Structure formats: C-alpha cells, structure tokens
Amino acid sequence: MTDTPTPFPAKAPGFSGPWWQAVWFAITVALTFLGLLAITFVIGRVVPIDPVLAVVGDRASQATYDAARAAMGLDDPMIVQFARYVWGVMQFDLGVSVSTNRPVAQDLARVFPATLEMATLGILIGVVVGVPMGVLAAARQGTWIDQVIRVIGLAGYAVPAFWLGLVGLVVFYAKLRWVGGPGRIDIFLDGMVAPVTGLLLIDSLLAGDMDSFRSAFGHIILPSTILGFYSLAYIARMTRSFMLEQLGQEFIVTARVKGAPARVVIWRHAFRPIRVQLITVIGLSYAGLLEGSVMIETVFSWPGIGNYLTGALLNADMNAVLGATLVVGAVFIVINKVSDAMYRVLDPRAR
DSSP states (O other): OOOOOOOSSOOOOSSSSHHHHHHHHHHHHHHHHHHHHHHHHHHHHHSSSSSSHHHOOOOOHHHHHHHHHHHHTTSOOOHHHHHHEEEEEETOOOOOOOTTSBHHHHHHHHHHHHHHHHHHHHHHHHHHHHHHHHHHHTTTSHHHHHHHHHHHHHHHHSHHHHHHHHHIIIIIIISSSOOOOOSOOOOGGGTOOSSSSSHHHHHHHHHHHHHHHHHHHHHHHHHHHHHHHHHHHHHHOOOOOOOHHHHHHHHOOOOOOOOOOOIIIIIITTGGGGGGHHHHHHHHHHHHHHHHHHHHHHHHTTOSSHHHHHHHHHOOOHHHHHHHHHHHHHHHHHHHHHHHHHHHHOGGOOO
C-alpha cells in the first residue's frame, strides 16, 4: 500500500490576494528606488569634480575651502553622507543649484513639464504611425511596402538626432516657415499663460488663449515629430517582428482556411495577442524619449530637463546633475511598473 502524496498548494497561504500584491509592489518600488539613490550617490563621489570648488571658487583660501567642506558634510563617513542624502531626497531636498542659485527641486519642477510635453506628443506620433506601419510590413512581407518600412526603421537607428534637428530647422522653419523656431513659444507671448499643469498646450487651452496655443503648437510640432520618428522606427520594427511570429501560428492558418477576411485575421487574431508585448515596447520607448531628448532640446533650445542637464554638466553643477539623473531614473521605474500593471490587466495569465 502506497501513500498518496499530498500536493503542495499553488500559493502559500497568507501571501496571495490584492493586499499582498500591493505590499509587494511597494517593496519592489522602494528597493529599486533605493538602488537608484545609491547609484547617484556613488556617481556624485567618483566624478572628477570637486563640489566645494564649485561653491567657493578656485581662488578661495585653504581655510575657506576647509570650512565649506565641513559645512557641506563631506568630512563625515560615507554611510552618514548617504543616509543624509536619502533623507534629503525623501523630503524633496536635492540641494541648491550653483548655476541658478535656486533649489534643484524647484528647477526640475519648472523644466520637467516641457520635456514631458514634448516626449508625450512624440510617443503618440510613434504609436499612431509606428504600430500600423509594423502591422502593414508584416502583412506585406517581402513586398516593396515591407522594404520601405524597414528602410525607415533603419534610418531611425542610423541618422543622428542633432543632424535631423538642424535639417528640420533649416527646411521647415528658415525656408518654408511652416513651424516655429527654437524655444517653446514666441518671445512676445512668453509668460502670458499662467502655469497650471506646466504643459503649455493644455495651460493655453485652459486659459482660452488661442494665440499662445498656436504659437506653442508651432514650436513643439517639429521637435516632437523628430522624437516620434525615432520612436516609430523602433515600435514599427518590434511590431513587425511580433506580427510575423503570430502570422506563422497554426490558428492563423486555420482562420485563413475557414475563409476569414484578411482584416479580421490580421487585427483580431494576430494583433490582439501581441498587445501585451507592445505595452513593454511602448513603455521603454517613452522612457527613452524622456531620457534621450538631450540632443533635440539642445538643438531647439527647448527649456526641458535635457537642456538643464547639459547646462549643469558644463557648469560642474553636481547637485543639478544628480537631481536630473535621479528624476530620469525615477521616470524609468514608474513607467516600468505601470507597464507591468497594464501587462497584468490585458493578460489574465500574468495575474
């Protein structure tokens, strides 16, 4: 007589349910953010830039230098400095910028909405254009349409962003006058719209100022379209790859044999399963636009976080550099977690 083995429970008791998932989600976010704080802290200590000299100048006496170093807490043990750094970040205290003489948190709150607005419009362009392009390329595999779309995707990887930005300014602004020039809005309209959300397009609509809205749209459309081009190149390429994998599945062949229309086969049977994968691709692309818009913001004199970070690097403003790096890293964490949550909503198997 043999004993029947008792099967293990699928889930450990007490560690399932929405409450435990919420707790585990908070723990993973906290640990990830703590790791990000550790990385930025180490960067601030290993870069060959003396934060004391950035404050007192290179002509200060040794006594002034030593006093400033002690006041900044740089003589304390590293663990004490890190604990003070974490406590300051938890209170939204990122130090004072040497360049602007204002708290870094205030500077970032001022410049980040400009980058968010441009990157959001860019990712919308990338999704609206890139996903249909990828689906069309997969459905027309091997044809001239597929080849053209693949060339566009390759150009998105090969063409430098600063070159495309300069060409766009010369053609569409200097020659054709179809778009606005560098900056976020015309100079004579700057400051006319009271900031509510920080997003100039939305704030101008809320204020009912159509002149400011038209000016802001004319300035943002070119840089956001260029960002959207790089985004759609990546999204179209990944969509094509996912679709080709699905179109080779047996259930697609069965649907075609049964006489299902091509539109139904492509969009209902083949496209629906890849939505979950596309969420991750779009999320990573969006985070990349928020982080990688430095060149575009420099070319277009866009007052965003990329331009702010570039100026901070040139001025050896480490508080501003670390603060901007921390914000970009936090954006990556948030977007990845949101993508995971949407993944579970669309795919019941991942819950």
